[in-house]
Amino acid sequence: MTIGADLGGLGPGAISIVAELADDRVCSVRVRSSRPMRLTRLFLGRPAAEIPPLAGRLFSLCGLSHAFAASCALAAARGTQPNAAPQNLLALDCERLAETLRALAAMAEDAVPPAALREALALTRELAAGQSADRRGIVARLRAETATLGLPHDPASAAPAAAPFGELWRALERSPAIAATAPDALRPEDDALVLEGIKTRGESFAAAPSIAGRAPETGAFARHWRETEFLRGALCARFRARMIELAQLLQRLETGSADDASRSSALAAREAYCAVETSRGDLYHWARLAPDDRIEDYAIVAPTEWNFHPAGPFVATLLGARIPRAEAARTITRLAGLFDPCVAFRIEVREAAHA
Structure with missing residues (x-):
């Protein structure tokens, strides 16, 4: 038996997840x-000044x-100070909140009024501008709009039952229980x-970042x-982490x-990196400049590649979970949504060949 569950179309820039069940357990x-993964080849040979706006346009999610x-990686490679002006930092918080x-509105599906989300x-x-x-x-208007969606002023409080996020919370509570465990959080100490x-x-x-002997996770739950x-x-623990994140950003x-x-930090002459926290986790940019200030080499490691590594935390959380077949597609879709990949994903549930 095969069951499909989509969030967006599967095509270029998507994640396919195939889960097999035997006796109602993910095996x-x-x-x-x-x-x-080769978009950074577009940077090679270009003047360094062109890269920040180009990066912002190429990556529609978390473009800021x-x-x-x-910008910070290239400034460090040049030996200058990055532009961490207060407005830039506020804009990053706005992007994380948005x-x-x-992501939560997509999970709540039709429960979220489109007009409220758009506003x-x-x-x-x-604010970011x-x-x-x-x-x-x-910010007061934003607070009012998020309250309509169900974000409580106190992050320790439950979302109002009648609000979209309250309905989503109740649906997650009713979902089959997948064990929650402490994540192996990607840390600044791992930068080297x-x-x-x-x-x-x-x-x-x-494309598939890893650290020997570990399956690091990054993002709201890791924080x-x-x-x-x-x-x-x-499911409930990860949803709560998202609500805590929203409340802290609003504060x-x-x-x-x-x-x-x-x-x-500069690593060598004309070589540096920057890691910045996004809503989905740590985003790395690494650059090496030629003497004429053009890009000689460049790499980006995005949060999705850690969290959806073939042997990463999403797989580890799901593997071995007991989920009735009738609820498997929706439950796995919700779990994937709470890991929040930056591309569309498709869930396929199959019966194990030996079942």
Whole structure:
């Protein structure tokens, strides 16, 4: 028996997930990505100044984060200071909030009024542009819109039952329980190993990044798992991490106290990297400049490649889970949505050959 569940069309730049069940237990998970991993070849030979805006255009999701990471990596390679101006940091927080809202709204499906989501996203863009003097007024409107969706003012509180996120929470509570475990979080201390992988394996590392003996996870759950509750299972814990993330981002926007969540450093003459936190996790840009300030080599490692590695945390969370066949497609789709890949994905559930 084969069951399909789609979130977006499967095509160039998508993830295919095939799960096999035997006796209502997931016995095999295969993840295949068709994401184009050679886009950075477009950077080679170009003047460094062209790269940040080009990166922002090439990557439609988290475009501001890509442009910021490129700018900081190239500044460090030149031996200059990156432009971590307060407005740039506020814009990154706006993008993180918008991407998290978008992902949760997709999971909640028809429960989220399109007009409310459009208004919330429009307000984040207005804040990110920094062209209005009424920042507090815009944030207050954003707070009201997210409250309509079900984001409580206190991240420790439950979403209102009648709100879209409250309905999603109840649906996750009713879903088959998948065990929640502490993630092996990708940490700043891992940067040296990531950069070693980039420099020794190049595009193959960017396509499937790994650290020997580990399956690192990055993103909201890796940041906030200690603040969640594991008793209700992985779906509820991961949803709670997303809600905590939203609440903290809104609080920072209200106070205007965005933190610099990036790390950049020169590694050698004309070579540097930047890692910046996005809604989905740590995004790495690494650059090496030629003497004429053109790009000699470049690599990007995105969060999705860690979380949906064929032997990564999504697979580890799902493998061995007991899920009734009738609920498998929807449950696995929700779990994948909470890992939040930056491309469309397709779920296929099969009976194991020996079942």
